[in-house]
Amino acid sequence: MAKDVKPTRKNLMQIEDRIELSERGHDTLEKKRDGLIMEFMDILDQAQDVREDLDDSYERAQRAINMARAMEGDVAVRGAAAALKEHPELTTQSKNIMGVVVPQIESSKVRKSLDERGYGVMGTSARIDEAAEAYEELLENIILAAEVETAMKKMLEEIETTKRRVNALEFKLLPDLYDNQEYIEQKLEEQEREEIFRMKKIKAKKEEEEDELAAAEEAEEEAEPVTADD
Template identity: 40%
Template sequence: MADVNPTRMELMKTKERIALSKKGHKLLKQKRDALILEFFKILKRAQDLRGQLTQKMDSAYQSVRIADIYHGATELENISLGMKKQIDIDIEVKNVMGVKIPSLTAKMDLVPFIQNPGYSVIGTSAKIDQAVGEFEEILQMVIKLAETETAIKRLILEIEKTKRRVNALDYILIPKLEQQKRDIAFRLDEMERDSFVSLKAIKRKLDKQKS
């Protein structure tokens, strides 16, 4: 009980600190549990996105193979080189239990194929349209996957940080304060007993002097 005065005031302050620490401990546990729930929700979303992305990539490459059969590799390459795409990504930040999580939205402006001098509009443009459309979807999915994986990393860091704080209260601060409270109470009882014994001794001495 170093550097702690065994007084009634100190005992009261220690009890208040214990109550405050327990309240903080409860709130931190609630935050930790909410973060873990959010983590698993976003993890499930990321797993679903990965599965969808794999399927979409298989489909997109199949569309490219079909377009290649109809147009040939040289024409596809010329069209791809002539296409101009402007991609703007808007970033918004969501706050989840104190964790800043980015929300990404991609906006893509594509020069229409009809404006592309390397592209022929006779008969088979739908094949390339389909391939391009699928790869645009893939890009959107990759951006969303990046968003979810960033969220997962940030949530993991915050969960670990919150766990450390909960454990510090659980195993260090609250036990230390509880022990401090017991030590002060014990010392106060000891002082009261000493005082009582001293008073009795004084009373006996006074009684002797009177008799």
């Protein structure tokens, strides 16, 4: 790359400006990368807790529905599920974490009272109520897991993008700029040495010519005949 750069002082100044800008950008991106990693680790800890809660709630829901089917029968369980009139509602908003836009899911009508479930108190048992509560809790954990997992994925993508940009600056752009800077400085130093050498030669040549001229004038004066006074 250095061979394509003309060794001029103007180009050297431009490269020095680019180096300064790139170094500042590199430092900024490194800080962003480190901050993103810290945020990601916090979300990762939260995701692990959410996954554990999700697994636990899934197992409880499975036990509850199996018990309800065993005690009340599959038809009664399906009838209770079909009686639901108001389904859960989800709204998606967004929040900003160090420049990364991640989703924020708000849910409503997930947890319901006995009346809101639609199947009524009469004709059902506590086993169906327990199964309904267990699945409502499971749904809440699924929604939370979706939010956290999506945020974690977006943060990880941004970390990888930032790392690539840091590496591009650190291992490609800045080394090329340093090489160009060194190349131009060396060429300018060579040009300066050549100019000094050329000026010395010109000065020596001029002094030599002056000495020759002085010697010639002196020789002429010595050769000029002396005339006697009348």
